[in-house]
Amino acid sequence: MRIVFMGTPDFAVPSLRALIEGGYDVAAVVTQPDRPKGRKRELTPPPVKEFALERGLPVLQPERMRAADAVEAVAAYRPDLIVTAAYGQILPKAVLALPRLGCVNVHGSLLPKYRGGAPIQRCVMGGETVTGVTLMYMAEGLDTGDMIARVEVPITDEDTAGTMFGKLSRAGAALLTEWLPKLADGTAPRVPQNDAEATYAPNLTREDERIDWSGTAREVFNRVRGLNPMAGGFTFWNGEVFKVWSCRIPQESDKRLRPEWEKLTPGSVLETGPFGIRVRTGDGSVVLTDVQPAGKKTLPASEFARGARLAPGTVLG
Template sequence: MKIVYMGTPDFSVPPLEKMIEAGHEIVAVVTQPDKPKGRSDQPMPSPVKECALKHDLKILQPGKIREAEVVEELKKLDADIFVVAAFGQILSQEVLDIPRFGCVNIHASLLPKYRGAAPIQMCILNGDKTTGVTIMQMNAGMDTGDILITKEIPIEEDDTAGTLFDKLMYLGADLIVEALPKIEKGELTPTPQNDSEATKCGKISKEMGCINWSDSAEKISYLVRGMNPWPSAYTNLNGKMLKVWKAKAFSKEEFSKLDGAKQCSGNEKPGTVCLVTKKDFYVSTGEGVLQILELQLAGKKRMDAAAFLLGYTLNAGDTLS
């Protein structure tokens, strides 16, 4: 098929590579304009642009894809289909109507769940056990189009937003290559989404990483995983930011069976360090206890709790806020 591909971040690169590998003709790659990055503040190409340059593909970088001259240029490409993956701009109905097979989107959730910008983080924050990728026929709404094909995977207990991002990135690449010939042959039946089951998710902000110790240990453990690698879950220890990179939730009953737990009253206020061992420490929460396994104090390197405790004196009764 003759394809116009629209994408910008790392998530969008494997689908482009897979479509090229499968023999599809990529007539153009549309990506966001170069943006300043790093200390040099020099404009840098998106990961998708770098991939397109490597394959010597035609590149378009419109500030606004809705502009009339951009729309005319897209029409001249005479593509069979537009494939979109985390492009970063909303397509107008005029753009959606250009290719004969319409526009399809690679979305990192099982729609209609988690329409929007941060489906990978949100499924972990909510403690979901499964997620997946949806190939969707795009319409003018935000991830509201008909479902063409989906693929589900389990969310492992140690998955973070980062590890799940990688899994879904490659799953999306495989699924779009599977879907394209079926779309061309008319073998996929579009299924309307059930709007009553829809959930939405906005962008992740740095403030969302702040730990509320009055939440349950389980909810905080989801936060730690869902905010990894960005913006990270964080708290304060003696006036310094402390990032928590890995943690495990214990119920009060489970915690009471651990060595040393008997010295804790079990009624410590949320955020209180209730047990310190040579290899880790435990913090009381609104419900249950959180074991801290990997962390990073402001100005220091990321390290496991055992290494941290070798160089920092932490005592039961100290508080995180």
């Protein structure tokens, strides 16, 4: 069984590793082109490319998988099966038709919920307590193909999008490993998705990263951890972008607002101290614990508040 693997970020690496360590014939790896990253905008290869080259595998990086030359390049490897995991492009019909055993995808949600490019971040931002991975056959629609198997993974309050990426990538690799023998002999099941239950997880926009202080404390908390460590939530302080990388909801005994805080608008700083920066929300407050002022490095919120002399009543946002 010749396999062509398609994936791009760290999430995809465990699945590729599972194929290699399982003794499968990975004929080639397809990933996104190198992109500029960081303040210096240096051209950086995707994690999947780095891993594939370390293992001596051929790597293809088409700008557009729909381009005729990209399809021809994949076809040249005569794959029996194509496996994708967070590749980042929708495969055209011409590619889907190439392998005799079909194309399967390791998707980071419990389909049909959270179809789309940012299922893990959206799950955390949405306050879900359970998510998972779905192994599915690929179709021309957006994550609409028949399901092979699913596995659930809990989300705790200590989790961020980053920790869930790690948990789900490992769960996805294990699920793929479990079902590869049945994919190889053509006996893997096909369970149609219920489109009526579908929800969507589009890629995040800049506006998704902005903190809405008028929301509940739980909503603010979920948004911030759902954006960690990819982008971080942001608000404004002194007219400049002010990032929030982590926060917490006050303990039950400390949730009640003082009378003088009740009249303050959401986004107002209530108090600062060794614990961090307490900020008013629509229904209470959250405590910022790690922040990043414009042009600076991330630092503890308590340290920032002390150095900036952040006064109670200051409004963020």
